[in-house]
Amino acid sequence: TDFGFQDVPIEEKAGRVADVFHSVARRYDVMNDLMSMGIHRLWKRVTLERSGVRRGNSVLDIAGGTGDLTKKFASRVGPTGRVVLADINASMLNVGRDKLIDEGIGHQVEYVQANAEALPFPDNTFDCITIAFGLRNVTDKDKALRSMTRVLKPGGRLLVLEFSKPTNALFEKVYDQYSFQVLPRIGKLVANDADSYRYLAESIRMHPDQETLKAMMEAAGLDRVEYTNMTAGVVALHRGVKL
Ligand code: SAM
Numbered sequence: 001t002d003f004g005f006q007d008v009p010i011e012e013k014a015g016r017v018a019d020v021f022h023s024v025a026r027r028y029d030v031m032n033d034l035m036s037m038g039i040h041r042l043w044k045r046v047t048l049e050r051s052g053v054r055r056g057n058s059v060l061d062i063a064g065g066t067g068d069l070t071k072k073f074a075s076r077v078g079p080t081g082r083v084v085l086a087d088i089n090a091s092m093l094n095v096g097r098d099k100l101i102d103e104g105i106g107h108q109v110e111y112v113q114a115n116a117e118a119l120p121f122p123d124n125t126f127d128c129i130t131i132a133f134g135l136r137n138v139t140d141k142d143k144a145l146r147s148m149t150r151v152l153k154p155g156g157r158l159l160v161l162e163f164s165k166p167t168n169a170l171f172e173k174v175y176d177q178y179s180f181q182v183l184p185r186i187g188k189l190v191a192n193d194a195d196s197y198r199y200l201a202e203s204i205r206m207h208p209d210q211e212t213l214k215a216m217m218e219a220a221g222l223d224r225v226e227y228t229n230m231t232a233g234v235v236a237l238h239r240g241v242k243l
Pocket of ligand 1: 017062063064065067086088089092114117133134137138139
């Protein structure tokens with residue numbers, strides 16, 4: 001099949017992304033562990049540490065999918081806090097809700113089906129917003145960054161965890177091979193779904209690099225924007241504050 005994601009017109013992107021996540025939802029967690037060799041757990045732990053979230057805070061995990069970060073936040077904020085797991089995709093949200101309920105913390109979390117580009121919350125609502133491996137799937141990233149900034153409280157932080165540009169040329173080559181050769185094969189073998197995992201590789205390559213994303217966050221109205229490279233820039237964690 002010729003998925004040709006790179007040539008998809010902008011108005012079709014959202015539909016393609018929806019197909020991918022409906023199709024991978026049930027196997028999402030196991031594939032994540034397989035394909036990142038478990039390292040995504042480390043990236044998420046660093047995100048939690050850098051979030052500065054404390055007891056009583058209100059947190060939005062947008063594009064939260066199966067709720068890995070949501071779960072960490074729920075135990076951080078305690079009974080006086082608020083944690084919202086939001087995702088545009090009903091299949092991902094259902095898998096996330098079932099998982100959190102099975103783990104006994106599901107009732108502490110609110111579940112909202114929402115598009116990051118048009119968040120259904122009042123201005124100045126959250127102390128912290130996270131979007132992990134979500135922004136690259138969003139059609140209008142600038143609009144999403146503005147929408148997230150709008151619903152942050154003054155002093156609130158936005159954390160964007162996303163694939164980025166490897167800092168070393170040799171490593172970039174190896175990583176490119178891995179993304180385009182190995183990932184779709186694992187996807188085919190384990191999930192019988194090479195197309196979804198080819199989309200993954202393409203969306204990673206097309207995502208803005210560290211400095212570009214930093215400038216986009218500043219343009220959306222965030223201050224003190226900085227980033228930390230992880231795993232030699234395979235992933236970067238950007239953080240900005242609404243003043
Ligand atoms: N945050 C989770 C994690 O780190 O494991 C899930 C990441 S998953 C790769 C990307 C998620 O982004 C999917 O669940 C998808 O449905 C969601 N998504 C894509 N476009 C979105 C949008 N415009 N608004 C909200 N969520 C979106």
